[in-house]
Amino acid sequence: MAVSVTLPALGESVTEGTVTRWLKAEGERVEADEPLLEVSTDKVDTEIPAPAAGILSAIKVAEDETVEVGAELALIDDGTGAPAAAPAAEAPAAEAPTAEPQPEPAAAPAPEAPAAAPAGGAEGTPGAGTGSTGASGTEVLLPALGESVTEGTVTRWLKEVGEEVSADEPLLEVSTDKVDTEIPAPASGTLLEIVVGEDETAEVGAKLAVIGAKGAAPAAAPAPAAPAPAAEPAPAPAPAPAPAAAAPAPAPAPAPAPAPAPAAAPAPVTPAPAAGEGEGAYVTPLVRKLAAENGVDLATVKGTGVGGRIRKQDVLAAAEAAKAAAPAPAAAPAAAAKAPVIEASPLRGQTVKMPRIRKAIGDNMMKALHGQAQLTSVVEVDITAIMRMRNKAKDAFAQREGVKLSPMPFFVKAAVQALKAHPVINARINEDEGTITYFDTENVGIAVDSEKGLMTPVIKDAGDLNIAGIARKTADLAGKVRANKITPDELSGATFTISNTGSRGALFDTVIVPPNQVGILGIGATVKRPVVINHPDLGETIAVRDMTYLALSYDHRLVDGADAARYLTTVKQFLEAAEFETEIGL
Structure with a gap:
């Protein structure tokens, strides 16, 4: 029986996704929940798992194609449809008895018999990858991937048609404008057909693939019989080229082998010259x-x-x-060791396809930059007391809380407390209504650097958390981003954003305010340097201190320079006071 692989809902307001890569080719076995393809949206890239185990019989959405949430991406044959698939492959021979007594000498009649067979038997022997096959089995459908998400794009199939797949094994990856995710196989068996190819977009609920009983012939098997003179090699697409060389009649068999999926047709025929x-x-x-x-x-x-x-x-x-x-x-x-060797990147001299997530990030940044009157204010902060406090408490804190105590939670704590006193920084301009919304909660986006690009998971109600709570939440969200397990809902809803640009050594940065926000705080690198301080006993003196820059970018349509300066001053005072002993266990 064919199981349909569909594009699941990938987050709030995500309606479509683009297939960036199929991890499995048609004819390959896939296990349930095994990553099947990669999907990209304007928010994030993710893997879609196979909904069932079986053979990937058809890829309906090719790479780089965009489909809506619920659209069918591929079909997996879970093996339950094997009896139906076998007779289908033999149908051409049954309908053309004249070809049986002379399989080799009658080269001319042979092509005619299979040619007629598809015309009369198209209903029972559809070609895989055409998007409209009759493969029977468990359908893999595109599930709902989040609120308001109506479509998704198949980015990668993790199994190919003909491969075995287990229930709940990742089958494919789907992308929406919110998140990328894996779609698991709904049943075990053989992936019979992929309906939606990579990069094709399908709506939520659409059939993506079909999974049949284990060992069942993929829906692609009958397809080679249409143009080929002999249908005998068809049941085994992969090894077909070997027996084809034995007789003149079946010789063209390797050519139709890729027919299961027009978008990826050469795949089964070109393993050697890959x-x-x-x-x-x-x-x-x-x-x-x-x-x-x-x-x-x-x-x-x-x-x-x-x-x-x-x-x-x-x-x-x-x-x-x-x-x-x-x-x-x-x-x-x-x-x-004393002089690190800087190796040249393999990207030098190459022209590669721009990842969908980079396009999404670029579109959002251009929209934000050109839709706001942005500028940046900077203050210098002495965090020597915080660094000393952290060094004393970090070991006990890690044992007690289960996460490391980095400087980041202190900055987040100071930033959200200052937002409560300066709500103009924690607001949104509603251009269509001509109104301003001042939020009564502090939902802080934390910029995280990942292999796929910059992502900003959100700490909800950060103003209600202490240092330990912020540390745990930050570690949890950052871990999910880097493991590609972040959900669309965890990436949405920010009212203010913090970016730790100093984590890679930058002193400060003029960060861009995200859309629908009016402020973002950039944290620079912490540097030890001599500073003039007011010592209680020595008066003005020079001392080595831990210094950092805080840069606030803001939308001047709502926030004035004085507002920005007042906010930064409050954050500075909160950090330099360093009254965190109770929260970190000192």
């Missing part, structure tokens, strides 16, 4: 980063994915092979 295609094939940022970290030249890697695409497994295998072949050079970097 290396040649890999150089020009789309490589995801994750794979490129992995290759750079392991020193793998992507030009030397043979991709095993659809169309010769290089997958994470290919890079890891190449890295392991390189280590086994030349373990000795590993000691070389030791000599250069």
Whole structure:
């Protein structure tokens, strides 16, 4: 029975997503909940898991295609439809008895018999990947992925047609304008058909794929019989090229093998020359980063994915092979310890496809920058007392709370307390209504750097949390972002944002105010340097202090320079007072 893989709801207001990469090719086995494809939205990229185990029989949404939430992305044959699939493959032979007594000599009648078969048997033997097959099994549907999300885009199939998939195994990845996520397989079996190909967009509830009984022939099997002179090699698409060479009649069989999915047609036929295609094939940022970290030249890697695409497994295998072949050079970097070697990035000289999440980030930044009157004010803060306090408490704090005590929670605490006194910074301009909303809660977005780009999960009601609560929530959200487990709802609803630009050494930054907000606080790097201070006994003196810059970017349509200065001064006073002993257990 075919299980439909659909684009799930990926978050509030997310109505569609784009398929960025299929992790499985048609004909491959997929397990339930196994990542099947990657989907991108204007908010985040995510993996969609297979809803059932089976063979990926058809990919309905190709890579780079956009579909609405609920749209059908592919079909998985869970094996329960095997009896129906087998007779279908034999149908052409039954309808053309004249071809049976002379399978080899009658080369001319052979193509005619299968040609007629699809016309009369199209209902029972649809081609995989066409988006309108009759593969029977469990349908994989695009689930609801969040409030107001109506569509999603298949970014990657994690299983190919013909592969086995287990229930709840990630089957595909779907992207919306809020988040990327994996869609699990609803049942175990064989992925018979992928209805929605990578990069195709489907609506919520749409059939994505079909999963049949384990071992069932994928819906793609009958398709090769249409153009091929002989239908015998069709039940086994992958090994078909081998027997095809034995007789002149079946020789063309390798050509129709890719017919299951027009968008990825060459995939089943080109495993050998994949290396040649890999150089020009789309490589995801994750794979490129992995290759750079392991020193793998992507030009030397043979991709095993659809169309010769290089997958994470290919890079890891190449890295392991390189280590086994030349373990000795590993000691070389030791000599250069005093002068770190800066290696050239593999991206040099390349032109690659722009990830959807980068497009989304870019669109949001341009919208924010050109839709507001933005400028930035900066103050200098002495956080020596906080750093000393943190050093004393960090070990006991980590044991008690289960998370590290970084300086970040202190800044968040000071920022949200100051927002309560300066609500003009925690507000929103409603242009259509001509009104201003001053929020009575502090929902703080925390900018997090991830492999896929900048994401901003939100600490809801941050003004009600103490240092420990902020530390736990920050660690939890950052961990979800980096593990690609963040949900759309956790990325929405911010009334103010904080960006720790100093985490990579920047002294300060003129950060851009996000849409629908009027302020964002940038935290610079903490630097020890000599500063003139007022000592209670020595008066004015020079001392080495821990100093940092706080930069507030704001929308001048609502916030004046004096408002920004007053807010920053309040934050500065709160931090320099450093009255956090009780909250951190001192």
